[in-house]
Amino acid sequence: MRKKKQPIQSRAINFDVMGARAVSEKSYWGDDIWYLKSASSFAREPRLNWKFSLPGGENSLLEKHQVLLASFRETVLGMISEDSGYGKVLSPHSTLGMMAGARDLFRWMVKCGYKSFADLDGQALEIFESDLPKILADRFKFFGIVPGVYDRPRRPVNAPLSSSGEEEVDFVDISSEIFELDEDSETSYDLDEEGAERSEDYFSYEQVSLRISFIFYAYWQSDRFDRFNLPTMPAFPYGGEPCGAIVSRIGTAYCKIIPPFPDEVALPLLTSALNWVNERSKDVLDLVDIYFDALEKDLNPSVELRKFKFSTLEGELGPWRAPIDFEVSEYINHDGWFNSSPLQTFRNVVLNLSGACLIIILFFVGMRVSEVCSLKGGLPSKKKNVAICLEDAFTKDSLTRLFFVNGVTSKGRQFPAKEKWLVGSSPVDSDVMPPAVKALCVLEKLFSKWREVSSLNDLVLNFSRPRGMPRDHSNITPSKTDTILRQIRQFIYTQVDLSALPDESIHGESLVIYRESRGLCIKGHHGRKTFSAYILETRSSLLRAVSQHFKHMNVSITESAYFPAVHRLRQESESQRTADSVAFFVDVVRGEKLAGRMAERIETFFKSDDLKKLSDKDLLEAVEEIVTTNELQVFFNDAGNCFIRANPKGSRCRMAGGGASWKGVKPDYMARSASMCAGCECFAAHRAHLPYWTQREERLEEQARSPGYNPREFRVDERDRKQAKAMVILLSKKNDASRKRKELNEL
Known part of the structure; x- marks a missing residue:
């Protein structure tokens, strides 16, 4: 353990010396954005943005925060340098996770009036520990901020191209920012990912660890701080208690952090998703057939796609969108609008339909994202035009047809186990499919050709290259929780208009975060919470049925996590x-x-x-x-x-x-x-x-x-x-x- 050191504040801080150093071949210490060199030639280079929003409408690059920002920069640089006082050199890619914790810690210090790490004594760290659950529950509400990337005005998808002749964006760089979603790197640690969450509504170990560990990283860089006269921490954090013990203590704090959707948000979201699945899906599926027919006949897919005319929906005066062509598109993981080629436009339409189907499944069935990832595709026979993961049965009176989906769940189990979920029902003589069944069938047809190309049997596939459309197996992978969440957020961000939401719902719930973030605050678990809230608020006697549907070990878990006292x-x-x-x-x-x-x-x-x-x-x-x-x-x-x-x-x-x-x-x-x-x-x-x-x-x-x-x-x-x-x-x-x-x- 390092000896207790007094902060050095009397000598001038060498900002010029620090800023002139190179942190990589592309970036200097004082740059607003660091482009770090990846350890692998196959991995994208990490990109660290040092400009982020702070409480009070400020940002981190203001001169008043210069000392604090320098300490954070030096901590990150020290942890990936050979002379790190930590005793272990972290990889450049680990800085993406570090930045998630760094942003929340930085904002908290500004909110509390702490000017440097020298102010983080035992009492301050206790306050941070008590505030951390509130930050993780709703950082936007706690800090009173909205990330700057969310503030861009909406623009029509078919807006004219820029007259400047801007070149098409390198989507490799764009996709490297996927960790910047929600200004957090936790997309890979989402609450729905297998093994990432200790319990149904506990904070994940990784979520807490990213925040607490940065404090320890800063302490171990005290020698680097001394070198440039930066204020250092007064003592070892938390009185010498190990970082893991603190993380476990906070991570197992029982806290229901994800509420069900207010009606004002759920209605436009589900209306838009249903419109895509019920009305627009046929056109998109026809486009997929045109694309593969062009490949088979050795034709240019872009030319063939541009010939397609979209249908006019009932009650509309014209087609629901313009033909596939060069157009300006918006992406959640980059700050701007970009010129898309016809193939990229086609890709956007395909993934929008996939996102709509996934939203229907999550909100109408209440499955976890990891359980959706387990669903398999393929037709059981040519006569039976439904996904292989679907099966049906009939009630005892033979009047109602029940639809089930087969998947795998691993939550709360030592080993993954096969399970089935009821996804809908209909009268025996009805041709109308329940929404979730229709969504599953659309996903089956949407990715069927790419399954043949890749020899994969997953219901939902991921196009691993962020640009264009895959033609062979090398660019097709099974979907994971982060890729599914990315599709859902992209759909909400571009296809659901929440700009007219009032500040409060009819029940007094705040709607500001949904409106200002344009829905990017939405998580996969929101569907599960909204599904249970609708069922239980309509008929609380169905609590046991919901518990069985969610595959919970007992009813008390369902009641405490999905039907809390606030709703009663x-x-x-x-x-x-x-x-x-x-x-x-x-x-x-x-x-x-x-x-x-x-x-x-x-x-x-x-x-x-x-x-x-x-x-x-x-x-x-x-x-x-x-x-x-x-x-x-x-x-x-x-x-x-x-x-x-x-x-x-x-x-x-x-x-x-x-x-x-x-x-x-x-x-x-x-x-x-x-x-x-x-x-x-x-x-x-x-x-x-x-x-x-x-x-x-x-x-x-x-x-x-x-x-x-x-x-x-x-x-x-x-x-x-x-x-x-x-x-x-x-x-x-x-x-x-x-x-x-x-x-x-x-x-």
Whole structure:
């Protein structure tokens, strides 16, 4: 163990000397991007980008962070140099993982106000350990940042080529940035990868290790820091405790880090995926046939593909996309739009269809990504036009046909085991396929020709070269979890428009990260969580069935990881709001006097003779049906009730907050006020709100009687005083609805 050293801060830091050093044949220490030399001639060169977003809208290259950034650069360089104090020289490719941990540590230090590694004493490291689970759960929310690569505006796929005549991009360089997805290198350590995760919803060992190990790396480079007068760590991290022990302690912290999708995100995502599978797949499959026919006849595939005309979908005026040609395409793993050749455009269309099918399987079946990777392709016979991984059966009454998919699962098992999942059902005499069955059949047909070429039998294949289309087995490999996730994210990024999402869902869930990242925050496990949430929130008695479907060892695992208390509480909250809304409308039927611009509409709707004739019990049931059918839940407040769902376009608080729309069915709590609500088209108050307006009137009357009060000078207060007085008069009229409500509550 190294001796405790005091940080050197009095001497000037030699930035010029450090910056002039070469870190590779292509890069210097002070460059914004390091291109490192790969140890293998067959591997792509690692690319390290030192410019990344920080809390407060800053970036890492600002001068105020110069010392901290220099320490991080020196740590990375030291770990791959022969004079590394670590005792082991890491390969250049390992720096990709190091950068994932470095970015989060750098941001955390900036957020906490730590200027250098000298500030990381025992107390600071304890804080980092406690904050790390929150960072891993949602780094964007914790740091308040959105990666810069996500901020580019959307551009039509068929936008005209640049007049500058830009050459086609070298996709080898682009694909080397795959570790930069989500500004993290964890695409290969995704929660769904076999062996990467200790338990269903624990943080993976690798996720935590990438963050904690960098602190130890920085300590072992103290001699390099001294050489350039950089501040060093005051002592061995964590009091000498081994890195592995700390990682295990955090990695096994039970934390449900992936929530189910809000409806506002799931609907556009699944709608787009279903459109591709049901409507567009035939054209794409025809394109694949044209491509291989051209190869077989020794024709130019690009020329033949450009002749194809896409079909016009029902309800559309023209083809759903322009013919295959040179066009500008967007890629998630590079910051820009690029000119694509016809073959590259064809490749994009094929992989988009594959991504749509994978989304349908993950969200409609709830399989893990690793389990999808295990599915096999090929037709069992020429007569049976379904994938070999599919089989069917019939219910005991022979009225329903059940579809199962055969795969392999290794989660929680010592050895991989064959399993089958129910993927859909349909009436025996129906020709309509369930969505997941259709997606599996499309994948079977989509990659069938490439299976013949490569002699592989995997359902989903990967084109190993990032450019063009493979013609022989050398460029075709089985898909892994990272390649499947890449296809899914590429589809979401380019084919699903989330730009119109509001800040919050109808249930109060934040939608900002989905909108700002354009869906790149979505993980494969989101499908599994969304599938279970839909089933269990619809019918919680199916918990055991979901547990068996997910191949869990017991129901408690399913309940804790897939049906947590927060979702049960959300149901209870919605039920309570509905019950309160029903009670309010019953009061209206019984003669409760309302005030406000929505009052007349409510009274007209609910004061029908048919409702008045009902008994108390029947009235309660009738009003409850009206409320639930028309989603007339009321937002209650001391000043009055908000009926924004009945008239979203008339909401004054939504207008003040940036614009009212039919999607805005929840009040803008930051913008609204009592005086604003009282004049809103969505507002209505009754006797229960009288105390609020009485107190408001008394306070404003007292202010009006104070010396020096001038109504012309205090025009806003004078308006509020008259408004409060009018509300008190309207709400003071007597009625007997309160007695009726008491009787109903006793039922």
